[in-house]
Amino acid sequence: MPTVRLRDVAERAGVSVRTVSNVVNDFVHVAPATRERVHRALDELGYRPNLAARQLRRGRSGVISLVVAEIDSPYFAELAAVVVRAAETRGWDVHIDQTDGDPDRERRMLSGPLGQQVDGVVFSPWALAPAELTQRAPSIPLVVLGERQANGQVDHVAVDNVAAAHDATAHLISHGRQRIVALGLQPHLSNETARLRQQGYRDALVDAGRSLDPRLEVGVQRLHRSDGAQAVARLLTEDVSFDALFCFTDQLALGAIRALADRGLRVPDDVAVVGFDDIEDGRYAVPSLTTVAPDKRQIADVALRLLANRIQDPAAPVVDFVAAHELVIRQSSDPVTIYPNHAGGS
Amino acid sequence: MPTVRLRDVAERAGVSVRTVSNVVNDFVHVAPATRERVHRALDELGYRPNLAARQLRRGRSGVISLVVAEIDSPYFAELAAVVVRAAETRGWDVHIDQTDGDPDRERRMLSGPLGQQVDGVVFSPWALAPAELTQRAPSIPLVVLGERQANGQVDHVAVDNVAAAHDATAHLISHGRQRIVALGLQPHLSNETARLRQQGYRDALVDAGRSLDPRLEVGVQRLHRSDGAQAVARLLTEDVSFDALFCFTDQLALGAIRALADRGLRVPDDVAVVGFDDIEDGRYAVPSLTTVAPDKRQIADVALRLLANRIQDPAAPVVDFVAAHELVIRQSSDPVTIYPNHAGGS
DNA sequence: AGCCAGCCTTGCAACGTTGCAAACTTTGAG
């Protein structure tokens, strides 16, 4: 496979290297005849620009990095898919990095994954405290997803977690549920998202004149289905009574439903379940899962727009964007619902 | 953010640029004292190598590309996660590309995604005929996942799809199922995988002395849950009678289960369901999903090993590796099963 | 005819790194 360089094309077309470069980059002021000739040589030789050289010269790579905890978590996978598609329209390539929710790895990513290889980072923190984010920010254009950082020093896109959790909880209350569990605290991590959802849950209970019961606030190690299943199993073993679950992620909710089914408990008749994220699994689960649906498309679009701005003007004012969310009511919390929201392929 | 170059470090440490490079690359023959001094300068200035320059000079990027149809498909997401982790141990970064199952985009990826930016490609084709794969291969080290290409011209890792489909179908037969649907043909695509699974399905029926019924071989447009749900809905509308479904992917199976539940059909009592892929959703679905589980870890490990070999020696003999698979029996095909395979988080 | 403006093309240098091989220093053997 002979690597074809501008020089090779130039020789073939009988022009200078610079002119070929001009054609490749669609510069003005190239005579149509020349352009034509160069294009032919380009095609014949199958030229493909060496991005390393281009980047070295231009100082830009056209690659951004998306940093998430784990790419095999459906929420992150779905988010990654929309980010990649949105990036395409901007001519960007996306490099996906996993941190496995490890604070150290998250920290390392902040100082720039891939060396100076990437022009910017879209970062979905999981275990890192907001303070750390702002502290490390300046080294590279950065947009943070989720969480919320008090002192707006970094561009940021997220749903209003407190309001969303409030909505979900209020929905359960309005359907007559008496003992609602909040499932998904992560006290061992600086997981701001979990904290905000807990806040919304409490607010809703207080607003409804209910009292808080610490036994109904349940922590998990991680956020997989197995954690949800185990947590519910524990609750049942410990004879904590409850008739509803507000799970901080859909994965937890699906695991929880699984565990309830194993114990012969019916959803939603015995226990109503609400999740968070609107992953595809939930739409097709049996019963289908009521959930808070963040507008992922919007999150991706806005994040990339902010990142583009930040790259262009590092001194631009910081933006804190609140993305839309919607409570999608399905079978798991509402016996009346038959089969809503069936459409929507991927 | 001042970009720190080798030169800056060299000045600070009072040595030549070349020596700093030697230290960074852990070359032999650097005096301990010098090494120490350079290391300090490195730390103090926070040097990070410019990978573009390094790649330009070395001709290697340390990045490989993983090309899949869609990253938000759980199977691909889970596969991507193991590939990324396996790559890490080799010091490689992984660039993930989506083709959306578009033949043109798959073709383009073959001629080298990202310019000459990547050292090799792990490619999971979906819509491309095997012939095309071998034809285009030589431009870049390549390992193909899934499918099967007749004339071993490309390194290749896959489960034995025929045998696996045979296992799944035979399992349903042995449980007394009479009319077994094969769900997931893709006649409009050159999808070899689907063809092989169909083959295994037919073989199993023939082996059991059953006759083939074309009405029980059902095609789908794509492989999402919605396609599975729609296909089942159609079958029921058209009054095709069946008591089992062998779905070519777990996603189809989960969609199918959803549709069956909507029509009041019980799984597995009325209809037994088997999927393929062993995605996490299936383990926690209600009922939990019987499935063919390819050894994803092994697939990723072997694929990267082959790729490393190929990069090192482009002329090495071609390897065709058959990865392990296992039929995991859960509730959806076996009323006796209570709650197997609960463990195993992600 | 002379001149200017605009169009088109080009050569040079530099981006930050490492391969190469030369040059210098130290060590040890004879």
Place this chain on the structure above:
DNA sequence: CTCAAAGTTTGCAACGTTGCAAGGCTGGCT
């Protein structure tokens, strides 16, 4: 004490591209 071998450090050039600015050419205007 000399010389070779081994250890250590260095300058130069090149990887393929594009920014810069200069140069050549053409055509239109006076």
